Amino acid sequence: MHAIRKRGISRTISFLVALCMLTSLIPISFAGAAETGTRSVLIFPVLDESESGKTGIGYKATASLQMAVDAQAEFAASRFSPHSALVIRAVSEGRLRQVDVEAGETASASLALFIGSVLGMDYVVISSVQSFDIEEEPRQVKIILSGQAYEVKGNVDEATGEVVEEPTVYRAFGVSGSSQARAHYTGSDSPLIAEALRDAAYKAARTLAGIPVEYQPPAKGKSKAWRWLLYALAVTVLIIAVNNSTSSDAPAGVAEQAKPVTNLYLTELQTNIRLTWNPPTGTTLTRLKYQIWRSVDGGGFSLLSDNVGPAETQYTDTSTLSGRHIYQYRVRVMYTNSQTSQYTHSGSLAFTRT
Secondary structure (H helix, E strand, O other), X not given: OHHHHOOHHHHHHHHHHHHHHHHOOOOOOOOOOOOOOOEEEEEOOOEEOOOOOOOOHHHHHHHHHHHHHHOXXXXXXXEOOOOOHHHHHHHHOOOOOHHHHHHHHHOOHHHHHHHHHHOOOOEEEEEEEEEEEEEOOOEEEEEEEEEEEEEHHHHEOOOOOOEOOOOOEEEEEEEEEEOOOEOOOOOOOHHHHHHHHHHHHHHXXXXXXXXXXXXXXXXXXXXXXXXXXXXXXXXXXXXXXXXXHHOOOOOOOHHHHOOOOEEEEEEXXXXXXXXXXXXXXXXXXXXXXXXXXXXXXXXOOEEEEEEEOOOOOEEEEOOOOOEXXXXXXXXXXXXXXXXXXXXXXXXXXXXXXX
């Protein structure tokens, strides 16, 4: 036994096992420890300031950024669009001017915050593509995406609706994105551009969520701190495993109970589209409301309604556009404990409004 104890690796294993045995006796609950309510984020069109000459860079960057931010658990992101149901409704009710909507395509921080406040958003994001470069061999696209997120509540007076003179930045990002390097590539640059934009958008979204984008390990031979980092990581994993296996009477994970709606169907009316669904089952959580999102002609999803009551099983889209368009919808459930379900997507519907 003395010989074994003198070996470093054996000491480490013994330490970890002993620590896990002790911690298994302590009731630890990780479920919901870091859970927060979902916060709405309005993504304004990404400006292409790279002078690349490539068409559609800003539009593609906007779509990538919206999807990347929306993929973060704490955010529900939508793109600003003059055709958004929320925008159309705000204009019809006089809360937004048409001139503000038109200027929103290239919004300043103040205008973005004003629009975000009118639409009931928690954050607004304005950004731009700063540089765009294509390396010939191997073929690779590299871009730089930068921008800022502003918290609406802290920058807009709730009583007057006025934006402060110098808005405070919540978080800023300046990230690089690149496609994989492809030797002897002769195909279109479009997939490479999309790949680089997704890479940059992913990094930007993690920055906005407060998550480190990259980790650089310390130089070898100068410190043994990395060993203790590994030990701590191993301890954490083992603690979770032990507690999950020993706490048989623990309640099921909250995230697993946040069930989505089922059987989402679309019905054509004379000038509108009706959505119907079955409420979620198999959960003990209490529903707070439903969120309805819409995509038009294959574009990104925009928030259509944020306040459909928990007892409702249908919603009528009264803001369909004139002419023939392809619509798709998605619905998710907001629960009273701030959890949200996954989206349930409808099929696509080609609908003509005369």
